[in-house]
Amino acid sequence: MKVLIIYGTTEGQTRKVATFLKDEAEKLGHTVTVADATENPPAPVGFDVVLIGASLHMHNYQNSVFHYVKDNAEALNKLTSAFFSVCLSVMANDEETINELKQITESFMADTGWKPVDIEQVPGALLYTKYDFFKKMIMRMIAKREGHQTSTKEDYEYTDWVKVRAFLNRMLKA
Numbered sequence: 012m013k014v015l016i017i018y019g020t021t022e023g024q025t026r027k028v029a030t031f032l033k034d035e036a037e038k039l040g041h042t043v044t045v046a047d048a049t050e051n052p053p054a055p056v057g058f059d060v061v062l063i064g065a066s067l068h069m070h071n072y073q074n075s076v077f078h079y080v081k082d083n084a085e086a087l088n089k090l091t092s093a094f095f096s097v098c099l100s101v102m103a104n105d106e107e108t109i110n111e112l113k114q115i116t117e118s119f120m121a122d123t124g125w126k127p128v129d130i131e132q133v134p135g136a137l138l139y140t141k142y143d144f145f146k147k148m149i150m151r152m153i154a155k156r157e158g159h160q161t162s163t164k165e166d167y168e169y170t171d172w173v174k175v176r177a178f179l180n181r182m183l184k185a
């Protein structure tokens with residue numbers, strides 16, 4: 012099958028997920044194109060499966076992904092297309108945060124007109140060493156509140172690669 016993977020990223024974790032999906036799909040014999048949504052990505056027409064990923068920053072997905080999806084919603088709705096959302100709030104234990112995440116993702120779909128066949132919420136990463144001073148302080152504060160690691164000398168990855176692979180396998184069989 013011809014697979015297209017489009018992603019938006021701020022610190023690089025969603026690119027890492029997109030690259031993982033590409034490598035795994037290629038191992039299964041599929042032909043895969045990966046593109047950053049900011050770099051003139053190809054339209055979905057002509058592909059069998061389209062996977063689109065974005066990460067949450069201050070409750071918003073990347074604008075580039077929003078515009079790509081909105082511009083191509085009609086084409087995306089005619090084929091097997093799915094969304095992978097990379098964030099930290101999916102790891103929260105409280106219902107309020109989980110509901111808020113669900114609402115953000117639903118608003119993204121409502122505002123773009125996209126009806127993906129599946130949505131996978133992927134735990135992201137705390138990449139302290141890549142943040143500037145202020146981002147580091149903010150993220151440390153949020154991490155402390157949410158019970159995540161707070162030593163800013165290191166990076167922490169929470170992505171569950173087994174679940175990401177299972178998402179891919181579902182989509183390739185859809």
Ligand SMILES: Cc1cc2nc3c(=O)[nH]c(=O)nc-3n(C[C@H](O)[C@H](O)[C@H](O)COP(=O)(O)O)c2cc1C
Pocket residue numbers: 019020021022023024025026065066067068069070071097098099100101134135136137138146150
């Ligand atoms: C400044 C900043 C704001 C963030 N805001 C949110 C947020 O509102 N909700 C959330 O669940 N995660 C939030 N995160 C966590 C990111 O979604 C997570 O670090 C993810 O791995 C980033 O993916 P990326 O490297 O592809 O951009 C934030 C991270 C940063 C650095």
